[in-house]
Amino acid sequence: MKFHVPLIDIAPYANDGEDSLARADTAEALAQACREVGFVQILGHGVPDSVLAALASAMDGFFSQPSEYKRCYRAAPEINRGYAPPHSESLSLSLGIGTPAAADYFEAFNVGTAASDFPGLELPAQVYAENLWPQPVAGFDDRQFRGAVETYFAEAGRVARILTRIFADALGVDAGVFERVSDHSVDVLRMNHYALPPGTAADGPDPVGMGAHTDYGIVTVLWADPVPGLQVLGGDSVWHDVQPAPGALLVNLGDLTARWTHDRWRSTLHRVIPPVVDGRIVRRRSAAYFHDGNIDARIETIPSCLAAGEAAYPPITVGEHLAAKLAGSRAGQPNREAGSEAERLRAARDD
Ligand SMILES: O=C(O)CCC(=O)C(=O)O
Numbered sequence: 001m002k003f004h005v006p007l008i009d010i011a012p013y014a015n016d017g018e019d020s021l022a023r024a025d026t027a028e029a030l031a032q033a034c035r036e037v038g039f040v041q042i043l044g045h046g047v048p049d050s051v052l053a054a055l056a057s058a059m060d061g062f063f064s065q066p067s068e069y070k071r072c073y074r075a076a077p078e079i080n081r082g083y084a085p086p087h088s089e090s091l092s093l094s095l096g097i098g099t100p101a102a103a104d105y106f107e108a109f110n111v112g113t114a115a116s117d118f119p120g121l122e123l124p125a126q127v128y129a130e131n132l133w134p135q136p137v138a139g140f141d142d143r144q145f146r147g148a149v150e151t152y153f154a155e156a157g158r159v160a161r162i163l164t165r166i167f168a169d170a171l172g173v174d175a176g177v178f179e180r181v182s183d184h185s186v187d188v189l190r191m192n193h194y195a196l197p198p199g200t201a202a203d204g205p206d207p208v209g210m211g212a213h214t215d216y217g218i219v220t221v222l223w224a225d226p227v228p229g230l231q232v233l234g235g236d237s238v239w240h241d242v243q244p245a246p247g248a249l250l251v252n253l254g255d256l257t258a259r260w261t262h263d264r265w266r267s268t269l270h271r272v273i274p275p276v277v278d279g280r281i282v283r284r285r286s287a288a289y290f291h292d293g294n295i296d297a298r299i300e301t302i303p304s305c306l307a308a309g310e311a312a313y314p315p316i317t318v319g320e321h322l323a324a325k326l327a328g329s330r331a332g333q334p335n336r337e338a339g340s341e342a343e344r345l346r347a348a349r350d351d
């Protein structure tokens, strides 16, 4: 079965246009992709090329610094901010797969929504942690970095919210269903850099860029370099290469949306393998914006997603759900709740 990542134009929503037929087409296309794949590419998102170029150059500026400098921006493991060196995580542990801890070779820099963004609300400081902005150093423009990252963070957040407006229409529910759970959403941008030591053989042992996982929250907006590396597990249990079309952003559904829709929509397993171009492993960059919802929001199955007599998942808060997932990927403790995804992964073939 050929794997196809649908390419959807979200301009009818992004431009706030009045064309209800065009909107209906967009919502229907997205609904179908969410049911079948849980992974799409979007055009018409309105993020300027210049914003993406500035983000890429900000990432280069930081990741090209010496390791001792980058490690100054490490947070405590339970805080999803700042620098994560290579081999500090093993994403597939979140699915209960027994890979060695710290297998993944990506390095990352994380920024997210902080408690100070929401004055007047009492929010847990660990989840809504302040950002760790890197200080200037020769050859690194800290102001360019912060400006570019903050600008892209706002743009990606805007796109994530447009997507949830389309989700609401696609599911036939009021837009408020999503808005009510995201006015102080836990949103994190993970900027990923995949680089192996120069000269690593493309035909050598198989290092893991980022282990197989599903994303945890509502929806992820993913910018990625147009090179290979990202793979998605299809319904045929085969890993398929995914590369964004020119100008497109990738979008994947998170586990919370799968649960919310009683698995009518899917959160797709994905992973990153070393990207090989012309027989050589190349560097790769990506930036994943996770839109996870308010920590205290209660997620209950959307009634229209249930067949008559079908039992819904018990309600869960975003906080409870994220804690279960994060505990798995960080502490080296397989997450026992993620059984069915782990089974799909075990059945996967590397064709
Ligand atoms: O690098 C990629 O394309 C994927 C990144 C990813 O899946 C993540 O950060 O969760």
Ligand SMILES: [Fe+2]
Pocket: 213, 214, 215, 270, 288
């Ligand atoms: Fe991911």
